[in-house]
Amino acid sequence: MTTLAESASTPDTVPAQLGWATVDTADGPFTALFDDDGVVYASGWVDSPEYLRALIHPALRPEALVPRPGGAVADAVRAYYDGDFGAPARVTVRQHSGPFLVAAWEALRDVPPGPPVTYTELAERAGNAAAVRAAAACCAQNAAALFVPCHRVVRSNGGLGGFRYGLDIKQSLLDREA
Incomplete structure (x- = not known):
């Protein structure tokens, strides 16, 4: 796993612009x-880069977005849909928040495809078993869907919970990985 998630300290560098690419899935x-460098800041099942830009923490949000070839980022998405479910975890992600959310995003990147984990299990994996609601917040605030697999x-009862891009997509991803 490769991640550049950041803690609550102020990020040293913020790019003036980010590239964006859309892949049909x-x-x-x-x-x-x-x-x-191909580091993902935000991603999801939309065709609007501006929607995703708004999800990036203000301390990391760029001023401009520029369409670019997707390179290794797009290749990882295609590889995922071709059955290499670990491909997105090999792409570096940059998100910014407090220590628990950063730990939870890191823990999410270590959750393998197959049977999903519960919010309780995610809290334990992130180092604070009592932080179940914060684990749910980690998923809700995750800007880099698929690369940080909150799906x-x-x-705990097996219900899907929520998903920014709809429960139909969440179920599709879980079915694909089963």
Whole structure:
């Protein structure tokens, strides 16, 4: 796993612009925002890079977005849909928040495809078993869907919980990885 998630301290560098690319997938258009090094800042099943830009923490949000070839980022999305479910975890992600959310995003990147984990299990993996609600917040505030696989987390009763891009896509991803 490769991640550049950041703690609550102020980021040293913020790119003036990010590139974006959209890939057609079985679940609809998937767009990613990334820097010159292919580090993902935001992604999801939308065709609007501006929607994703708004999800980036203000301390990391760029002023401009520029369409670019997707390179390794787009290749990872295609590889995922071709059955290499670990491909997105090999792409670096940059998000900014407090220590628990950063730990939870890191823990999410270690959740393998297959049976999903619960919010309780995610809290334990992130180092604070009592922080179940914060684990749910980690998923809700995750700007880099698929690269930080919040779709792999469900309620303790097995219910899907929520998903920014719709429960139909979450179920499709879980079915694909089963």
